[in-house]
Amino acid sequence: MSAIHLSSPEEYTRLIDQYDTWMFDCDGVLWHGDRLIPGAIEVLSLLREKSTYLQLFSIPIRRLNKIKQEKKVIFVTNNATKSRKSYKGKFDNLGVEASVDEIYGSAYAAAVYISSVMKLPKDKKVYVIGQSGLEEELRDEGVSFIGGTDPADCTIAPFSLETFTLDPDVGAVVCGLDTAINYTKLSKAFQYLTRNPGCQFIATNEDSTYPAAHGLLPGAGAISAPLRYALGKDPIAIGKPAKTMLDCIKAKVHFDPKRTIMVGDRLNTDILFGQAGGVSTLLVLSGITLASEISGPNPSPIVPDYVTSSIADLAVVGK
Amino acid sequence: MSAIHLSSPEEYTRLIDQYDTWMFDCDGVLWHGDRLIPGAIEVLSLLREKSTYLQLFSIPIRRLNKIKQEKKVIFVTNNATKSRKSYKGKFDNLGVEASVDEIYGSAYAAAVYISSVMKLPKDKKVYVIGQSGLEEELRDEGVSFIGGTDPADCTIAPFSLETFTLDPDVGAVVCGLDTAINYTKLSKAFQYLTRNPGCQFIATNEDSTYPAAHGLLPGAGAISAPLRYALGKDPIAIGKPAKTMLDCIKAKVHFDPKRTIMVGDRLNTDILFGQAGGVSTLLVLSGITLASEISGPNPSPIVPDYVTSSIADLAVVGK
Numbered sequence: 083m084s085a086i087h088l089s090s091p092e093e094y095t096r097l098i099d100q101y102d103t104w105m106f107d108c109d110g111v112l113w114h115g116d117r118l119i120p121g122a123i124e125v126l127s128l129l130r131e132k133s134t135y136l137q138l139f140s141i142p143i144r145r146l147n148k149i150k151q152e153k154k155v156i157f158v159t160n161n162a163t164k165s166r167k168s169y170k171g172k173f174d175n176l177g178v179e180a181s182v183d184e185i186y187g188s189a190y191a192a193a194v195y196i197s198s199v200m201k202l203p204k205d206k207k208v209y210v211i212g213q214s215g216l217e218e219e220l221r222d223e224g225v226s227f228i229g230g231t232d233p234a235d236c237t238i239a240p241f242s243l244e245t246f247t248l249d250p251d252v253g254a255v256v257c258g259l260d261t262a263i264n265y266t267k268l269s270k271a272f273q274y275l276t277r278n279p280g281c282q283f284i285a286t287n288e289d290s291t292y293p294a295a296h297g298l299l300p301g302a303g304a305i306s307a308p309l310r311y312a313l314g315k316d317p318i319a320i321g322k323p324a325k326t327m328l329d330c331i332k333a334k335v336h337f338d339p340k341r342t343i344m345v346g347d348r349l350n351t352d353i354l355f356g357q358a359g360g361v362s363t364l365l366v367l368s369g370i371t372l373a374s375e376i377s378g379p380n381p382s383p384i385v386p387d388y389v390t391s392s393i394a395d396l397a398v399v400g401k
Numbered sequence: 402m403s404a405i406h407l408s409s410p411e412e413y414t415r416l417i418d419q420y421d422t423w424m425f426d427c428d429g430v431l432w433h434g435d436r437l438i439p440g441a442i443e444v445l446s447l448l449r450e451k452s453t454y455l456q457l458f459s460i461p462i463r464r465l466n467k468i469k470q471e472k473k474v475i476f477v478t479n480n481a482t483k484s485r486k487s488y489k490g491k492f493d494n495l496g497v498e499a500s501v502d503e504i505y506g507s508a509y510a511a512a513v514y515i516s517s518v519m520k521l522p523k524d525k526k527v528y529v530i531g532q533s534g535l536e537e538e539l540r541d542e543g544v545s546f547i548g549g550t551d552p553a554d555c556t557i558a559p560f561s562l563e564t565f566t567l568d569p570d571v572g573a574v575v576c577g578l579d580t581a582i583n584y585t586k587l588s589k590a591f592q593y594l595t596r597n598p599g600c601q602f603i604a605t606n607e608d609s610t611y612p613a614a615h616g617l618l619p620g621a622g623a624i625s626a627p628l629r630y631a632l633g634k635d636p637i638a639i640g641k642p643a644k645t646m647l648d649c650i651k652a653k654v655h656f657d658p659k660r661t662i663m664v665g666d667r668l669n670t671d672i673l674f675g676q677a678g679g680v681s682t683l684l685v686l687s688g689i690t691l692a693s694e695i696s697g698p699n700p701s702p703i704v705p706d707y708v709t710s711s712i713a714d715l716a717v718v719g720k
Binding site for chain 2: 236237238240241242243244260261262263264265268269272273276290291294295296297298299300301303304305307308309310311312313314
């Protein structure tokens with residue numbers, strides 16, 4: 083089956099009517115780095131407004147107050163450099179309405195995984211390759227950690243095992259996008275993963291690239307790749323397309339998969355994630371995926387339900 | 402067929418008699434980091450002395466001066482942090498006899514590959530992820546380069562595409578072990594490999610780990626892994642087990658594969674390299690490979706001709 087390429091106002095109207103819960107990837111869908119994708123705010127507002135309006139049609143007036151329910155908007159991001167709180171700051175700065183409860187990031191999901199699924203004992207700790215957002219989420223979940231933004235580990239000075247002391251309490255290495263990646267961090271993480279019995283190797287996400295404001299840069303998957311290669315072992319991946327991220331959302335939000343849609347720009351994370359979760363999927367071509375990957379001579383085996391050039395296309399409904 | 406485990410003085414004597422050209426891996430065979438493996442010097446001297454002695458038996462006295470020929474000793478290392486010249490310094494410091502001509506390193510082989518096989522035009526240059534040894538070999542081969550040990554690129558300050566200018570003359574990225582690896586180097590290399598048409602991705606070697614003095618650290622393969630992952634593409638690998646390294650040796654040294662043996666500690670580099678080159682192979686257990694990988698319940702599919710615990714075992718012949 084091939085994807086439905088949306089183009090007419092009727093098609094966009096039908097799409098909006100059909101889904102109550104809208105899960106959005108952010109980078110490449112709502113913005114590129116610090117540049118908002120034109121029309122994104124308008125469409126999000128439209129969805130939030132539309133909800134009440136739609137209910138009016140199908141529900142007898144006397145029951146309206148009881149079951150009046152807004153369309154849910156959820157932001158699902160693999161960006162692990164920011165905590166949900168600091169990600170909320172990004173929404174604010176760009177003028178996009180969002181509450182912290184609507185934001186699901188891979189740093190948050192990794193922290194929840196470590197504390198609630200892996201159940202890392204309280205006297206154990208995590209060695210972090212990652213930025214302050216990941217540290218913040220670990221702290222909020224009560225997970226002790228070392229490494230990360232510690233200036234002692236943020237160095238390109240030579241690393242030597244002679245002056246390194248293995249901390250026997252490190253029970254996991256968690257690895258996210260870290261633009262201060264260096265040989266000291268990789269070497270320490272490698273020691274923990276090879277010398278501490280049972281030490282778990284966790285990646286916030288496996289995105290190969292990261293859409294920055296002016297182009298693509300190596301993503302979180304590239305940061306864990308040295309360990310993956312040196313160990314000959316894949317990490318437990320948390321973010322999209324992994325189910326862990328979905329479990330995290332399900333624990334907090336009730337949604338009907340039949341009336342839920344995942345909107346994203348990346349086939350092997352966003353669209354796979356939606357499909358694995360049994361929800362519908364809309365691919366936008368404003369980010370990583372090229373139109374040729376969907377309709378070219380060698381299309382991707384990952385086929386979204388719908389395709390449109392940008393989230394802005396949905397704004398036609400509000401006009 | 403399984404490997405022959407050498408143990409008796411007779412077996413070691415036969416081995417030495419059987420081979421004229423001895424190719425040695427260094428790290429894990431002759432030394433660990435800066436610690437010499439006991440007996441290594443003795444065995445290398447024995448081989449060098451033995452040659453003349455052996456010839457005396459088989460050659461009529463009157464022809465002796467004409468065809469008298471020493472046993473060849475060659476050092477084949479994937480260590481790309483050092484040039485052959487600086488590697489010679491390491492031999493000197495550890496008291497191991499060697500001439501620069503006997504040393505074949507992956508930095509040298511990479512430089513030869515770029516200048517002689519790839520034939521990078523003289524007005525083009527290479528972006529280096531690597532250390533001074535790699536730069537030295539490139540310089541000696543007349544290959545222009547940027548990156549590497551340039552202080553501007555040896556930083557963990559944030560990298561931004563806004564302040565980056567793509568150099569259109571970069572025709573290759575060469576990646577070796579670089580203990581000053583950072584996000585700026587990875588991001589620049591990624592830009593060249595994705596934005597400069599035809600830019601080649603070359604790895605000096607693909608060793609997953611590196612045997613330092615006090616244990617294992619991530620190897621050169623782990624340094625190129627982020628690019629490999631972000632690009633979804635493997636580099637052209639130069640060092641063992643790749644044929645490029647052998648081509649480099651063949652261009653300089655004549656040897657009879659039937660009377661040549663490769664001695665190494667790593668199955669997937671040294672032993673594979675020997676086998677690909679059609680020479681015999683001796684695995685020493687003084688480095689990476691464990692005895693259980695050869696004779697355990699799940700042995701490696703890579704089977705050397707001979708196995709011994711350490712190069713020092715051969716010293717028994719000289720006693």
